[in-house]
Each structure stands twice: as structure tokens, then as C-alpha cells.
Amino acid sequence: MSSDASLPSADLPLGFQWGAVKAGIKVSGKLDLAVALAPGGANAAAMFTRNRVVAAPIIVGRKHLAATGGRVSAILVNSGNANCMTGEAGIEACIQTCVAAAEEFHCIFDEVFPSSTGIIGVPFPAEKIVAALPSTSDKIGPSAAHAELFASAILTTDTRMKVARAIVGIDATHPDYAGMEFRIFGVAKGAGMIHPQLAAAMPPHATMLVYLFTDLDATPAELEPLLALAAEGSFNSISIDGDTSTNDTVLLLASGASGVKLDATGSGRIGEAFANALGLVCNSLAHQIVDDGEGVTHLVNLHITGAATETDARRVAKAIAHSPLNKTAWSSGDPNWGRLLAAAGYSGVDFDPNTVTVWIGPHLVLANGLRVPEFDEAATHQTMLEREYTIRLDLGVGTAETKFLTCDLTAEYVAINADYSS
Amino acid sequence: MSSDASLPSADLPLGFQWGAVKAGIKVSGKLDLAVALAPGGANAAAMFTRNRVVAAPIIVGRKHLAATGGRVSAILVNSGNANCMTGEAGIEACIQTCVAAAEEFHCIFDEVFPSSTGIIGVPFPAEKIVAALPSTSDKIGPSAAHAELFASAILTTDTRMKVARAIVGIDATHPDYAGMEFRIFGVAKGAGMIHPQLAAAMPPHATMLVYLFTDLDATPAELEPLLALAAEGSFNSISIDGDTSTNDTVLLLASGASGVKLDATGSGRIGEAFANALGLVCNSLAHQIVDDGEGVTHLVNLHITGAATETDARRVAKAIAHSPLNKTAWSSGDPNWGRLLAAAGYSGVDFDPNTVTVWIGPHLVLANGLRVPEFDEAATHQTMLEREYTIRLDLGVGTAETKFLTCDLTAEYVAINADYSS
Structure with missing residues (x-):
């Protein structure tokens, strides 16, 4: 390969x-x-x-x-x-x-x-x-x-x-x-x-x-x-x-x-x-x-686990992947897990926010719906400055999972696509 | 009022x-x-x-x-x-x-x-x-x-x-x-x-x-x-x-x-x-x-007509309203009707592209799935430079319709939401 x-x-x-x-x-x-x-x-x-x-x-x-x-x-x-x-x-x-x-x-x-x-x-x-x-x-x-x-x-x-x-x-x-x-x-x-x-x-x-x-x-x-x-x-x-x-x-x-x-x-x-x-x-x-996506500066591997079905896992992944608020947060390496949860919440998939666990790269961010005491924001931000990293979100519902690759949304993307009659 | x-x-x-x-x-x-x-x-x-x-x-x-x-x-x-x-x-x-x-x-x-x-x-x-x-x-x-x-x-x-x-x-x-x-x-x-x-x-x-x-x-x-x-x-x-x-x-x-x-x-x-x-x-x-939306420079009134059901009309409106390619085109006043049609096409609503009619402001752009000969790109661009205008898309299927208000996507939106821990 x-x-x-x-x-x-x-x-x-x-x-x-x-x-x-x-x-x-x-x-x-x-x-x-x-x-x-x-x-x-x-x-x-x-x-x-x-x-x-x-x-x-x-x-x-x-x-x-x-x-x-x-x-x-x-x-x-x-x-x-x-x-x-x-x-x-x-x-x-x-x-x-x-x-x-x-x-x-x-x-x-x-x-x-x-x-x-x-x-x-x-x-x-x-x-x-x-x-x-x-x-x-x-x-x-x-x-x-x-x-x-x-x-x-x-x-x-x-x-x-x-x-x-x-x-x-x-x-x-x-x-x-x-x-x-x-x-x-x-x-x-x-x-x-x-x-x-x-x-x-x-x-x-x-x-x-x-x-x-x-x-x-x-x-x-x-x-x-x-x-x-x-x-x-x-x-x-x-x-x-x-x-x-x-x-x-x-x-x-x-x-x-x-x-x-x-x-x-x-x-x-x-x-x-x-x-x-x-x-x-x-x-x-x-x-x-x-x-090579237009204006891409970060690649994010979404790994959704603990879903009731693979379909559910994919719905959550797509809601996050298509959320402008998440995509813009990634462009600056902002570990804004609230936006992750908000997107999962409107995906249409049934889950209890109190059973959700989130990792950004190797960093545990959220457990049982609450930010963990050991959450290291500076280190997580460092991880998010890398070109590519993984965000794992476990719904705590079942055992189905999916992987989905997406990217950030940058001013460069807007500039490329706002270019008159591109 | x-x-x-x-x-x-x-x-x-x-x-x-x-x-x-x-x-x-x-x-x-x-x-x-x-x-x-x-x-x-x-x-x-x-x-x-x-x-x-x-x-x-x-x-x-x-x-x-x-x-x-x-x-x-x-x-x-x-x-x-x-x-x-x-x-x-x-x-x-x-x-x-x-x-x-x-x-x-x-x-x-x-x-x-x-x-x-x-x-x-x-x-x-x-x-x-x-x-x-x-x-x-x-x-x-x-x-x-x-x-x-x-x-x-x-x-x-x-x-x-x-x-x-x-x-x-x-x-x-x-x-x-x-x-x-x-x-x-x-x-x-x-x-x-x-x-x-x-x-x-x-x-x-x-x-x-x-x-x-x-x-x-x-x-x-x-x-x-x-x-x-x-x-x-x-x-x-x-x-x-x-x-x-x-x-x-x-x-x-x-x-x-x-x-x-x-x-x-x-x-x-x-x-x-x-x-x-x-x-x-x-x-x-x-x-x-x-x-007052973040970074908004243009308001677009989507008027979807000729749909089989109001639900269909709303699905088309939302697909267009959430499409980054359309939202960025609006930011520069680009009359990119191809992106309108592409978004309608992936909305999940059944229609024949050959019966679609599109107006941007007062300008007829597309009829029966084809750009009309009289399409005036410069005048349409002028309309799209206004703060607010209407895009009407008639699916040519039925009589149901909907109105939906949305806006463009600008580099300013990205900047506001990329702002670390906004």
C-alpha cells in the first residue's frame, strides 16, 4: 500500500x-x-x-x-x-x-x-x-x-x-x-x-x-x-x-x-x-x-461507540461531522465537548446524556455526562493542534459502533466556495 | 408592530x-x-x-x-x-x-x-x-x-x-x-x-x-x-x-x-x-x-413551491438552508443555481429535475430544469448583493409550499465560532 x-x-x-x-x-x-x-x-x-x-x-x-x-x-x-x-x-x-x-x-x-x-x-x-x-x-x-x-x-x-x-x-x-x-x-x-x-x-x-x-x-x-x-x-x-x-x-x-x-x-x-x-x-x-478537502487544517476521526445499533452510531457521527459549531471549534483546537453533546442530542438518536463518555485523543474529557476532574484542557488543546486525531464518544447504550472521518471548517473553505461562480 | x-x-x-x-x-x-x-x-x-x-x-x-x-x-x-x-x-x-x-x-x-x-x-x-x-x-x-x-x-x-x-x-x-x-x-x-x-x-x-x-x-x-x-x-x-x-x-x-x-x-x-x-x-x-446571526451578511427567504406535501417542501428548504456550498455562494452573491438543485436533489424528496423552476429575486433563472435564455446573471448578482432577498424554487410536483428564512455562511461566522472556548 x-x-x-x-x-x-x-x-x-x-x-x-x-x-x-x-x-x-x-x-x-x-x-x-x-x-x-x-x-x-x-x-x-x-x-x-x-x-x-x-x-x-x-x-x-x-x-x-x-x-x-x-x-x-x-x-x-x-x-x-x-x-x-x-x-x-x-x-x-x-x-x-x-x-x-x-x-x-x-x-x-x-x-x-x-x-x-x-x-x-x-x-x-x-x-x-x-x-x-x-x-x-x-x-x-x-x-x-x-x-x-x-x-x-x-x-x-x-x-x-x-x-x-x-x-x-x-x-x-x-x-x-x-x-x-x-x-x-x-x-x-x-x-x-x-x-x-x-x-x-x-x-x-x-x-x-x-x-x-x-x-x-x-x-x-x-x-x-x-x-x-x-x-x-x-x-x-x-x-x-x-x-x-x-x-x-x-x-x-x-x-x-x-x-x-x-x-x-x-x-x-x-x-x-x-x-x-x-x-x-x-x-x-x-x-x-x-x-485535501477545501480549506481543511484538521482531520477528525469520529469513533462513536456504545450505540444500540450501527445506524444510531452513524447518525450521531454524521450529526457531529455536519455541525458547523463543532467544525469551527476544531479549526482552533477548542475542546468544546458541549458542542459534541449538543450535536449528538439533536441527531435523533435516543440516549441518556448521563451515560456518555468522551475522549479527545488519549484524554478522557467526560464521564457519566460530567467533565472529569482530571480533564487536562491544555493537553487536550495540544492534541487538537495536531493535523489528525480521534474523538471517541461512547453513548453508553449498547455495543454497536462506527468510524467516520471528517474535518474542520475554516475561513479558507468559505473563501474558496464564496469565490464567485467557482 | x-x-x-x-x-x-x-x-x-x-x-x-x-x-x-x-x-x-x-x-x-x-x-x-x-x-x-x-x-x-x-x-x-x-x-x-x-x-x-x-x-x-x-x-x-x-x-x-x-x-x-x-x-x-x-x-x-x-x-x-x-x-x-x-x-x-x-x-x-x-x-x-x-x-x-x-x-x-x-x-x-x-x-x-x-x-x-x-x-x-x-x-x-x-x-x-x-x-x-x-x-x-x-x-x-x-x-x-x-x-x-x-x-x-x-x-x-x-x-x-x-x-x-x-x-x-x-x-x-x-x-x-x-x-x-x-x-x-x-x-x-x-x-x-x-x-x-x-x-x-x-x-x-x-x-x-x-x-x-x-x-x-x-x-x-x-x-x-x-x-x-x-x-x-x-x-x-x-x-x-x-x-x-x-x-x-x-x-x-x-x-x-x-x-x-x-x-x-x-x-x-x-x-x-x-x-x-x-x-x-x-x-x-x-x-x-x-x-443578527453570527457573521450574517445576507438573509435569504427560501420559498419552496410546487411540492407534493408541505413536509417535502420543508425538507428541500432545510437541505438548501443547511448546505455550506449554498450558504457560502450567497455570501458573495453567486447565483449558483446548480448548488440549489444539488441540495434539493439530496434532500430525500422525490422530484424530476426537468420540472424545476427557480427564481432569484424577480429573476427567472431556471425553467424545466434548464437555464433560461434570458437569464441575466449580472442583474441576478446585483439582487444577491442586497441584504435580503427571496429564492423561489418550484418543484413542479404538486401544490404544497413553505417559507423558510436563512442566511449566508461567512468567514466571520467561522472566526466567531472558532474563537477558543467561545
Whole structure:
């Protein structure tokens, strides 16, 4: 596992190529058209935002996955324009780019998976993408440098690219694949409008885009539950501003080029190893997304324990994670546990304030609803000056728990998002 | 109706006295202990926050209202300490102040209604209140100056006091009260942590405190539904930061000193006039609370129409009102309707983006899910530079609607709330 910017090419999954060019969609003139190819095709599983307002590429992408039964040969991602709230014309424009990509990359139209990120409601410049496609040919390849082109081109307000990878070696006792390896490579973009609420086969407009590539051999039906599980503990357990984007997309492609086949049920040794590695890659990308959140100066790991149900624990975590009063307190390292309790109190979850225990980092703050005599405010403040720390809140009700990663709210976030027509 | 700082004393309801002193709870040394008396007693109705975490005075106040069947002779409000998350000791401390107030003001212990606002989780200095009570005697009276003392002492981060009043004259054709008058006077505090979710007879810790005084003659049972109705359209229809406080309280007292009696059912002419006037007073106070919100530079009236149900309309309004991306866009007057649609889209309400229409002030922005050709961005930006304007979003589903008042999110809000241990 690593998220280094410089990737050894040997660590990348086989059966994929990446690349990017400048299509002139971004006013900045930066890379804005990214392509990933699976020349032999790949099996796919996807998750989309639960937002009721859906960008055109999501509508088209879902249709394509349905039509092919989960096969993808090319991913076409543009940044700079989300192609959302663009009506029928937006869908037509998206289809136009898929047609051109199918022609350029010699694949079936339905096997092109489109994604867009950027501003909402601005007519989609399909002609720029169509015009730029031929120039991609000498920018596409299987090397780390190519993968980095892809990772760079999908960014918008991100300050750095987000990649993670895993290599799984199969031990010598395995009857079929002893000594063989398979790989996972993940690429993400995010920054603001991050509170993904992903659901399998549901509509999106994605500001969080995640592409996961593996050379494991697995069917779409096998990939789907494994992706859902990995996303639940990672992308669905983070929040920057509580705003769920209209384009969030997570796409997992399996080329099969490693020669290693997922166990039939996905529950055997290969399945377990893949699930673990996929979870690590997703967690790393989710962490990188929050870490690069707009104006973020502190990352807070909320650990809610002692809940009656996991659903309750998540409701408390989200209420705290979305509370401006808590997020601003974190920006100055203020151990304001009253605001933690107030947010838990309006989460809708039933608990007795007199059984609540709170720790900030290693410091016990509150026990049985009262500030403990040994509470060391200065030391707690010191902990909260660190870039990342954990707040644990035990409700004292049951044994269910959850973890949720979030961040502070700073004047810098306001400045970035108040920027006229950002 | 007026919210002038200088109140003609003649406009205040009869049967009440107000006052305030410095008890030394606020570090600033400002007025921090407010008292309102109903020497002949008053009938009461109250609403409290839905927060699961409840301040001590809420627990005690609810118990007192239950014990007396809704009678109040004295309101005792301190600012500077919320007496919340203070355990049994906090409840004992609150009771101690009620005992002292009952003695000082010669009333029944149960008829003292306590309120606290300020920091959470700090031991409650009952002794300061008990010590200060005797000094209130020459500060209490029925004049406008006395009422202003009360209105000032309950403030915390507010920059100005919030008062509103109404005088209802009964026309010459009324069989019993021709030519008579009754009065309503309302006082509020608020600023941050404002997203009241008030419910009758439910627990609180209140950052929004509202006291309504009328000299109408009405029973607690008559007052309750009228207060609920007025609160729903005012205090329950505003949001500054989406944080629901642990102490929100709205208390309505009726002294009966006007000699005008509410119609038995509350639905006759007097009831109607009272309901209207109470609504106006509550709306004015709610508006003043948002207008004085922490760091607020723009007030936005969200008018959601065309919804299937009022509940749907309110869900959309709240999703937009709590969206940091929308709130920051408003701070710079950015007509970013994409963010409006994105928030509506994740509200959980079912609608078709292609039937949505959006107006910002008088400007049509979006029709049938598409930006209209005549959209005038510069003029819309100009409208959004005004202190207050309306955004109307029609879902195109049904005929239900709602209005919701909210505000922008500014760097100043972050600065105020990031201030260490504010």
C-alpha cells in the first residue's frame, strides 16, 4: 500500500492503459480529458450518488453498464464541466463523446463509460472532447507516468492527485495460484461537496470520482458486493461539508490479466485477500480526499461507540461531522465537548446524556455526562493542534459502533466556495 | 408592530414587570440576570427544543409547569452559563435559585420558571444568582426602560436586543369588549446555534430564548395550540447554522390584566386577532434573530413551491438552508443555481429535475430544469448583493409550499465560532 505520487510501473494492474490531454474545457488550460482503456475489456461494478439530480454521464453510464451486463473497455473523464442540469442536450452531448471514443479506441459504444466533473448547468462542450480524442493516442500507455496523467486530469479544486495501490501475493500453499500476484490501483478526485451517499445502481452527478482497476479475474456479480462493502467503510464514511454531489461515482474494473480468478463465492482465500486489499485502497483514497478537502487544517476521526445499533452510531457521527459549531471549534483546537453533546442530542438518536463518555485523543474529557476532574484542557488543546486525531464518544447504550472521518471548517473553505461562480 | 429599541411604556402588556442586574456570571461584567414578574400570576404555554441533551433549567421548568398546571409568577433568566451537562449538581443549583427567587418575589416555588444560556458543561454558579437577587428589587418595574433591561440581560453573542410588540384594538361591534385593547410584547435572544426544533412539552438546552407576554385572559390549554401555530411559522422556520441548541425555549405568559378574554374555543374574533398578532410578533422576533446571526451578511427567504406535501417542501428548504456550498455562494452573491438543485436533489424528496423552476429575486433563472435564455446573471448578482432577498424554487410536483428564512455562511461566522472556548 502506498499513495506516493511516483508509482513503479510494475505495481500497476495488467490489462489497462491510461492517459490524458488538454481539451480546452478548463479555463486554466490544464489537463482536462482523461482516458483509461482496458484493451481486452474489463468486468465492472459501479456505485453512484443517491442525489435525485443526476448528471448526464451518470444516466448514460448506467445505461451502458446495464446494456453490456457490466463490461467496460474505455473510461472517458472530463473535468471543468459536470454536464449536469443540461437537459436532453447534455445527454446527447455525452452520447456524442462516447460515439467518438468508441471509434477512436476501437471498442463497442456501450463499453465506453463517461464521467464529468466541474460546474453544473453550463452547456457541455462535446465538440472539444471529440476534437481532442485523436490527440490522446500517443499519450496513452501502461506506465506509471501514464497513470499519473490520468490522475492529474480528473482533478478540479484538488491540490494534489490521489492514488493508492495494493499488490497481493498468493502464498505457496494455494492449490491453483501459488506464488502468483494480482494488483489493485485506485485513483480519486474530491475536495469540496464531499458527503458521498453511494448506492449501487442509483443515479448521480459526481464531484467525487473514484476509479479502481484490478487485474483479478472476477465477474460483475462477484465485484458488486465487494465494492459495496469497501465503499461503505471508506467513501460512505467521510464528509467534508455534508453536501452530496450530483455526480459521485465509484467504478471498479477487473481485467482478469493476472490470471488469478476470484473464488466462486468470493468468500474463499482469494476473495478475502481481495476484499482486504480493496478496503485498504479505498480507505487510503477516502483519507486522501478528506486530507485535501477545501480549506481543511484538521482531520477528525469520529469513533462513536456504545450505540444500540450501527445506524444510531452513524447518525450521531454524521450529526457531529455536519455541525458547523463543532467544525469551527476544531479549526482552533477548542475542546468544546458541549458542542459534541449538543450535536449528538439533536441527531435523533435516543440516549441518556448521563451515560456518555468522551475522549479527545488519549484524554478522557467526560464521564457519566460530567467533565472529569482530571480533564487536562491544555493537553487536550495540544492534541487538537495536531493535523489528525480521534474523538471517541461512547453513548453508553449498547455495543454497536462506527468510524467516520471528517474535518474542520475554516475561513479558507468559505473563501474558496464564496469565490464567485467557482 | 414595531421592534424599536425605545418602547413607549403604554404599549406594554399590563400585569407584568421586568428588570435585570449584574450577577457576575458573564466575564464581561455585563447584565446577566434578568427577571420578569407577573405579580398576579400568569397562565403559561411553553415549547422546548427537541434536543436529547437537556439543560437543568429545562428539566426544572417543565416540572414546574406540570406541577402548577401552567402558572408562572416569575421568570428567572441568566446568561453566561447554560447549566447544561452539569448533572445532578446542575439541577440542584437551578432549584436553589428558584427557591431564592420565590422568597425574594413572594411567590410559590413552582411558579418560578428558570432559563439559562451560555457555555455548556461548566458548574452553575447558583450562589452568584442567589446573592444578586435582593439587588433586583429596585431595578424591576413595568416601564419600557425596565423591559429593555430584561431584553439586554438575556443576550450572549447577540449584537443587539430583539423585541417586538403588538396592540390589538377590539372594534365597536364586539358584544363584550368593544373599544378595549390587549397587548403582546415579545423578547428574544439568539445568534448562533440556531436551528430550533421546538416541540410542546419536550426537553431542551436553549440558545434561542423567547419570552412572550400578553395581558389577554386565556387558559394554558387555550394558549398552547396558538403558541404552537405561531412558533411553527416563525421559530421553527429559521436556521442560521443548522445546529439545534440544547436550551431553546419559547414561553408565552398571559396575565389577563387587559380584561379581554379569549373566546372559549380560541376560534372566534378575539382568538383570530390574537393568533394574527402573536404570529406577527413571533415572525418579527424570528427575523431579528436571523438578521443578527453570527457573521450574517445576507438573509435569504427560501420559498419552496410546487411540492407534493408541505413536509417535502420543508425538507428541500432545510437541505438548501443547511448546505455550506449554498450558504457560502450567497455570501458573495453567486447565483449558483446548480448548488440549489444539488441540495434539493439530496434532500430525500422525490422530484424530476426537468420540472424545476427557480427564481432569484424577480429573476427567472431556471425553467424545466434548464437555464433560461434570458437569464441575466449580472442583474441576478446585483439582487444577491442586497441584504435580503427571496429564492423561489418550484418543484413542479404538486401544490404544497413553505417559507423558510436563512442566511449566508461567512468567514466571520467561522472566526466567531472558532474563537477558543467561545
